[in-house]
Amino acid sequence: MWKITYRVHRQKGHEAPHYDTFQVEVDPEEYVLDGVEKIWAFEDRSLTFRHACHHSTCGACGMRVNGVEKLTCITKIKDVTQDGGTLTVEPLRNFPIVSDLVVDLGPLYRKMEAVQAPKVHPLSMAPWEGEDIRPPKEVPAPPEGGEYIRLPDCLECGICISACPVAASDPDYLGPAPLAAIQIQGLDGHPELLALADSQEGVWRCHSAFECSAVCPSNVDPGWRIMDLRKQVATQRLKTIIG
Amino acid sequence: MKADKHNSKGFWDWFNPAGRDVGGWAFILNRISALGLAFYLYLHLFVLGKLAQGPEVFDQFIAAAKSPLYIAGELLVIAAALYHGLNGVRLVLNSFNIGVPRQKQMFYTALALTILGTLVFATRMFAG
Amino acid sequence: MSKPHAIVIGAGFTGTAIAHDLALRGFDVTVVERGPIANGTSGRTHGLLHSGGRYAVKDQESAIECIEENIILRKIVPDVIEPNGGLFIAVTEDDLAYKETFIQGCEACGIPVDEITPQEALRLEPNLNPKLLAALIVPDGTFDPLRLALSFAASAKKNGAVFHLFTDVVDMLLDGSGNVTGVKVWDRTNGERYDIHSDIVVNATGAWVGQITKMAHAHVPIKPTPGIMVAYDRRLVNRAINRLNRPSDGDIVLPQRRLAVVGTTSFSIDDVDYVPIDRQQVELMLQRGAELIPAIRQARERGVYMATRPLIGASGPGRSISRTFKAYDHKDLDNVDGLVTITGGKATTCRAMAEKTVDIVCQKLGLNIPCTTAEVPLTSYRAFYA
Numbered sequence: 052m053w054k055i056t057y058r059v060h061r062q063k064g065h066e067a068p069h070y071d072t073f074q075v076e077v078d079p080e081e082y083v084l085d086g087v088e089k090i091w092a093f094e095d096r097s098l099t100f101r102h103a104c105h106h107s108t109c110g111a112c113g114m115r116v117n118g119v120e121k122l123t124c125i126t127k128i129k130d131v132t133q134d135g136g137t138l139t140v141e142p143l144r145n146f147p148i149v150s151d152l153v154v155d156l157g158p159l160y161r162k163m164e165a166v167q168a169p170k171v172h173p174l175s176m177a178p179w180e181g182e183d184i185r186p187p188k189e190v191p192a193p194p195e196g197g198e199y200i201r202l203p204d205c206l207e208c209g210i211c212i213s214a215c216p217v218a219a220s221d222p223d224y225l226g227p228a229p230l231a232a233i234q235i236q237g238l239d240g241h242p243e244l245l246a247l248a249d250s251q252e253g254v255w256r257c258h259s260a261f262e263c264s265a266v267c268p269s270n271v272d273p274g275w276r277i278m279d280l281r282k283q284v285a286t287q288r289l290k291t292i293i294g
Numbered sequence: 295m296k297a298d299k300h301n302s303k304g305f306w307d308w309f310n311p312a313g314r315d316v317g318g319w320a321f322i323l324n325r326i327s328a329l330g331l332a333f334y335l336y337l338h339l340f341v342l343g344k345l346a347q348g349p350e351v352f353d354q355f356i357a358a359a360k361s362p363l364y365i366a367g368e369l370l371v372i373a374a375a376l377y378h379g380l381n382g383v384r385l386v387l388n389s390f391n392i393g394v395p396r397q398k399q400m401f402y403t404a405l406a407l408t409i410l411g412t413l414v415f416a417t418r419m420f421a422g
Numbered sequence: 423m424s425k426p427h428a429i430v431i432g433a434g435f436t437g438t439a440i441a442h443d444l445a446l447r448g449f450d451v452t453v454v455e456r457g458p459i460a461n462g463t464s465g466r467t468h469g470l471l472h473s474g475g476r477y478a479v480k481d482q483e484s485a486i487e488c489i490e491e492n493i494i495l496r497k498i499v500p501d502v503i504e505p506n507g508g509l510f511i512a513v514t515e516d517d518l519a520y521k522e523t524f525i526q527g528c529e530a531c532g533i534p535v536d537e538i539t540p541q542e543a544l545r546l547e548p549n550l551n552p553k554l555l556a557a558l559i560v561p562d563g564t565f566d567p568l569r570l571a572l573s574f575a576a577s578a579k580k581n582g583a584v585f586h587l588f589t590d591v592v593d594m595l596l597d598g599s600g601n602v603t604g605v606k607v608w609d610r611t612n613g614e615r616y617d618i619h620s621d622i623v624v625n626a627t628g629a630w631v632g633q634i635t636k637m638a639h640a641h642v643p644i645k646p647t648p649g650i651m652v653a654y655d656r657r658l659v660n661r662a663i664n665r666l667n668r669p670s671d672g673d674i675v676l677p678q679r680r681l682a683v684v685g686t687t688s689f690s691i692d693d694v695d696y697v698p699i700d701r702q703q704v705e706l707m708l709q710r711g712a713e714l715i716p717a718i719r720q721a722r723e724r725g726v727y728m729a730t731r732p733l734i735g736a737s738g739p740g741r742s743i744s745r746t747f748k749a750y751d752h753k754d755l756d757n758v759d760g761l762v763t764i765t766g767g768k769a770t771t772c773r774a775m776a777e778k779t780v781d782i783v784c785q786k787l788g789l790n791i792p793c794t795t796a797e798v799p800l801t802s803y804r805a806f807y808a
């Protein structure tokens with residue numbers, strides 16, 4: 052067991068934010084989120100934080116750990132501090148704060164709905180990059196016919212938005228995850244998506260900091276997708292000019 | 295449950311290096327070099343304005359411009375211009391989805407070339 | 423009479439499904455949840471949309487509920503489900519000996535089951551243990567836990583339900599004869615404490631139901647039995663892979679986005695708020711999971727987590743208690759009126775649990791409004807934030 056210090060961002064109602072420190076005994080194999088839950092269970096019941104799945108599939112537990120955006124449910128304590136060390140835990144940036152570590156992800160969810168981000172999609176739409184052990188690329192169709200359906204990679208965790216410097220100054224910028232969701236669908240036959248991607252708050256707002264791709268925990272690589280979407284937008288526009 | 299405070303400091307966050315990765319640093323440098331160059335442009339116009347005030351004033355200024363401090367300032371401008379230009383090439387290529395998976399290496403290259411170029415100018419200017 | 427007002431405590435699968443059902447039947451609904459949506463057992467569920475196969479031999483009541491609800495959920499909330507089916511595979515002689523019993527059980531419960539050859543199974547799922555002896559296809563599925571609960575919550579909200587998240591129920595409001603008339607709450611986003619009055623309070627706090635009933639001087643026979651799950655960083659299968667045998671530890675591997683998740687175990691605890699992880703159980707998951715999918719040994723562990731079942735019954739080893747849910751009217755149980763407790767069950771059966779609970783609520787209030795949740799499609803989970 053390790054003894055570490057959690058330095059936790061606190062904020063209630065309209066009070067000014069401050070930091071509380073908690074000395075916690077943790078198993079270094081545990082995750083940062085487990086430590087936060089432990090603080091709530093044994094130290095301070097007033098603490099609020101977001102979580103659900105505890106294994107990187109729901110996107111609820113995004114926070115900043117020592118300044119860097121992380122899915123706290125899969126960030127092992129031993130990877131971000133040492134015995135006797137300190138962990139600073141803060142809410143995501145660029146979202147409204149509800150209280151303590153809780154932000155309102157509403158703006159992201161509304162944008163994802165606006166770009167019709169697929170909620171489930173055929174397996175073939177999922178990129179295979181980064182998979183070393185996998186079923187063959189040509190996955191056989193199920194005997195019942197049709198194609199396998201899967202949930203998309205994007206967890207709608209908002210971590211990319213938190214890391215994006217452009218989202219910091221422009222809350223209306225569509226942002227990495229929604230733009231990536233447009234790219235995944237493609238622009239062919241989607242004039243409404245082309246309009247969104249090519250708008251003021253679309254692909255051209257991005258200033259290529261690539262912070263989204265650096266922090267995305269789920270292989271989405273939104274930075275790459277935004278650049279690819281630029282190419283797609285340019286191609287579509289060229290097509291309409293040439294006719 | 296009501297949220298009202300947007301958790302960001304607006305454009306000040308452009309320059310906040312906390313938790314930034316390589317691409318973020320490239321972005322910060324790009325912003326700073328842009329602001330620096332814009333500032334220099336005003337300075338430049340101001341100096342040109344001196345020309346209108348007659349030759350003595352201008353000569354006086356040229357003398358001051360030979361000081362090492364001033365040369366260092368010019369080098370900063372050169373470095374900013376080099377970086378902004380080279381990183382600009384990186385960003386344009388990226389925007390056509392060329393080399394995005396290598397954007398970090400491209401940044402390092404832009405940075406190395408900037409430093410190299412600035413050094414070349416430095417040796418020339420201080421020597422001459 | 424104006425609209426009856428119901429308070430639902432807890433926003434897991436059970437609470438959100440009840441809120442949706444109540445709102446559809448015209449109630450004024452207030453949901454009080456001490457965390458975000460699905461932070462308790464529901465969010466941490468393994469995620470198997472049961473075909474019922476798992477219970478078809480020992481617990482046919484559960485199995486029938488599962489297959490019925492499986493079909494309904496696919497229809498009303500397709501957005502959060504991977505409807506890819508499931509396999510029960512035999513890798514030992516003991517597994518193989520179970521095959522006939524299993525098929526008979528499935529047939530008795532109306533669960534479609536098809537035998538395919540091991541070669542065919544390997545073609546469908548190349549990462550299966552190549553030594554498999556038999557394979558049966560059933561209509562299992564997998565679902566995204568948070569988004570399933572969010573879908574019910576979004577639908578409830580659309581019909582007027584109000585959600586108070588990060589708000590704890592700290593006590594019951596009781597009248598002179600000890601009947602429940604509302605709840606005392608503590609809103610942790612701003613520290614405020616206040617009372618909410620209602621015609622009925624529904625206790626849907628899963629493994630925590632006992633804490634709520636205690637506040638009303640009532641009781642409920644509940645046994646918290648947690649289980650572990652381990653997520654590996656490769657999507658090694660596209661459908662639910664079950665061990666063809668009696669339910670035991672680590673006998674299910676599920677795909678989830680890019681992950682494969684192995685579960686689970688069953689043991690008893692007292693404190694439900696924080697359940698520490700036992701590395702021995704993690705090892706067990708790896709070992710048992712690899713018997714089904716050997717490639718798990720080459721994948722990396724990505725997340726290890728625990729969830730606590732609210733099993734009904736006060737004694738006996740965990741897994742043999744019936745998993746069928748129970749709804750209690752505390753008027754009958756403890757002579758406390760105004761409080762209904764629902765617990766047990768499964769994610770797969772949450773809609774049916776809600777139906778039964780709201781039936782009891784309506785009956786108590788002398789209302790006769792039919793349930794329509796089996797027909798009404800849920801709204802987009804994202805609409806919870808609309």
Ligand SMILES: Cc1cc2nc3c(=O)[nH]c(=O)nc-3n(C[C@H](O)[C@H](O)[C@H](O)COP(=O)(O)OP(=O)(O)OC[C@H]3O[C@@H](n4cnc5c(N)ncnc54)[C@H](O)[C@@H]3O)c2cc1C
Nearest residue numbers: 432434435436456462463464469470591628649731769770
């Ligand atoms: C290990 C494991 C694996 C499982 N796998 C599957 C599966 O694959 N498929 C399947 O169909 N089912 C599965 N289940 C079963 C299923 O997860 C549960 O039956 C279901 O989640 C229970 O939901 P619930 O809403 O009743 O409880 P919970 O989700 O626990 O909800 C109770 C809520 O009440 C809240 N609460 C508690 N006290 C208070 C208070 N004082 N004030 C306000 N709110 C309060 C809690 O915060 C919590 O959100 C699994 C269960 C376990 C344990």
Ligand code: SF4
Nearest residue numbers: 205206208209211267
């Ligand atoms: S793109 Fe990545 S970081 Fe952004 S919301 Fe989706 S999963 Fe999260």
Ligand code: FES
Nearest residue numbers: 105109110112124
């Ligand atoms: S709790 Fe679901 S992603 Fe971390």
